[in-house]
Amino acid sequence: MSSRNNPWWLPARLFGGAPDVEPRLFTLLGLVSLAVFFEQYDASMLTAALKHIAVDLEIGEDELGKFLGLIRLGALPALLLVPFADRIGRRRVFLAAVIGFSVGTLASGFAQDAIQFTAAQMGTRIFMTVATAVAVVIITEEYPAIHRGWAIGILGALTAAGQGLGALLAAFIEVLPFGWRFLYAIGIAPLLLLPNLRRNIKETHRFTAHAAEHGNQTGAWYDPLRRLAVDYPGRTALLGLIGLAFSLGELPVFQFSSYFVQTRHGWTTGQYSVMFLVGGGVGILGNVVAGRLGDRIGRRWVGCAAFALFPVFAATFYQGPSWSLPISWALFVFCVTAGNVTVRALSSELFPTSYRSTAAAWLSFSITIGWALGLWAVGSEPSGDADIAIQIPVIACAVLLCAALILLAPETARRELEEISED
Numbered sequence: 001m002s003s004r005n006n007p008w009w010l011p012a013r014l015f016g017g018a019p020d021v022e023p024r025l026f027t028l029l030g031l032v033s034l035a036v037f038f039e040q041y042d043a044s045m046l047t048a049a050l051k052h053i054a055v056d057l058e059i060g061e062d063e064l065g066k067f068l069g070l071i072r073l074g075a076l077p078a079l080l081l082v083p084f085a086d087r088i089g090r091r092r093v094f095l096a097a098v099i100g101f102s103v104g105t106l107a108s109g110f111a112q113d114a115i116q117f118t119a120a121q122m123g124t125r126i127f128m129t130v131a132t133a134v135a136v137v138i139i140t141e142e143y144p145a146i147h148r149g150w151a152i153g154i155l156g157a158l159t160a161a162g163q164g165l166g167a168l169l170a171a172f173i174e175v176l177p178f179g180w181r182f183l184y185a186i187g188i189a190p191l192l193l194l195p196n197l198r199r200n201i202k203e204t205h206r207f208t209a210h211a212a213e214h215g216n217q218t219g220a221w222y223d224p225l226r227r228l229a230v231d232y233p234g235r236t237a238l239l240g241l242i243g244l245a246f247s248l249g250e251l252p253v254f255q256f257s258s259y260f261v262q263t264r265h266g267w268t269t270g271q272y273s274v275m276f277l278v279g280g281g282v283g284i285l286g287n288v289v290a291g292r293l294g295d296r297i298g299r300r301w302v303g304c305a306a307f308a309l310f311p312v313f314a315a316t317f318y319q320g321p322s323w324s325l326p327i328s329w330a331l332f333v334f335c336v337t338a339g340n341v342t343v344r345a346l347s348s349e350l351f352p353t354s355y356r357s358t359a360a361a362w363l364s365f366s367i368t369i370g371w372a373l374g375l376w377a378v379g380s381e382p383s384g385d386a387d388i389a390i391q392i393p394v395i396a397c398a399v400l401l402c403a404a405l406i407l408l409a410p411e412t413a414r415r416e417l418e419e420i421s422e423d
Contacts, residue, residue, distance in 0.1 A: 044166025074122025082361030100127030105187025153291020247370030249398030283333025303342030
């Protein structure tokens with residue numbers, strides 16, 4: 001790899017140089033990442049601005065877990081929408097999803113009560129999930145096997161920067177006009193990028209070739225899901241279990257981080273933003289490290305290590321002293337991003353072209369269920385006296401199951417997609 005190959009938007013020093021691939025692949029990676037960047041920006045608002053949203057919309061701490069879990073369940077209909085990318089193409093579904101989550105983000109800023117906000121966010125989650133799932137499929141199908149993990153890792157790192165923008169702007173939430181609502185208004189930005197996205201994001205070569213040979217899929221809406229389960233029962237079940245366990249243990253740790261440091265350690269939103277940006281900046285390198293190491297030594301062992309270490313750092317964050325917060329934050333974010341890249345890569349690599357988006361939809365469905373279960377588990381004490389500093393580290397241990405499960409998956413690193421699907 002050489003820094004001379006780097007496009008202007010990819011810091012060579014930070015990401016170690018780009019591989020020698022066609023220029024169009026850099027353009028594709030940059031545009032897809034930029035679009036999903038704003039999906040991650042929206043997701044960050046529900047963490048960075050949670051305290052202000054809860055106060056403004058009168059949501060009690062004992063209700064936050066259920067409230068957030070319900071919002072996450074909004075992504076469930078994506079299970080029915082993502083498979084359309086296996087029928088009508090990745091490009092059309094991806095662009096429609098970008099429009100959907102942009103409008104939904106803007107609508108969230110106009111909510112007048114918790115019910116309206118929940119409804120807007122649930123709708124937004126549908127399109128956010130579709131965009132993320134299809135983005136990984138697009139990059140997986142277009143990049144060569146030897147650099148596929150690197151590309152998926154860069155996609156994860158660049159889109160995660162959207163979380164950083166959210167945290168940065170949240171630091172000024174007290175002085176911004178309309179407070180947290182102003183932050184959601186910025187989410188309309190992807191619509192301004194739509195003409196450029198339409199011109200430069202083309203249909204993937206693999207889908208085009210498959211459609212030319214076999215034609216577009218037809219049948220009932222549930223046919224892709226049924227055929228996935230029938231033709232690849234073992235891989236489908238394994239992917240679902242990994243996604244469920246990972247999301248159940250991971251999201252509560254991250255989701256309540258801002259609320260925790262502000263209510264239990266007396267931090268300001270600005271202090272949290274500094275920790276998020278500095279520690280998170282280190283943490284998101286887990287995308288790149290996992291992608292690159294996955295290409296070299298294999299996805300399974302990289303994912304196993306990340307999953308095994310995550311609960312340790314999560315427990316340190318919620319149970320350790322104040323001085324350890326930034327360190328443990330950076331380390332558990334590193335593990336989350338590394339694990340996420342590994343799982344996303346496997347979901348798109350283990351299945352053939354005709355099933356690839358449907359498999360991504362299945363993973364997103366499993367992750368959504370895990371998210372909701374994890375959030376509902378927070379504050380679930382019958383007495384209403386639950387201590388999130390105790391509950392969340394316990395819930396995080398669910399990720400340990402992933403460390404074992406991922407070793408059961410076939411190794412996909414440096415192998416062509418057609419070869420993997422024939423195993």
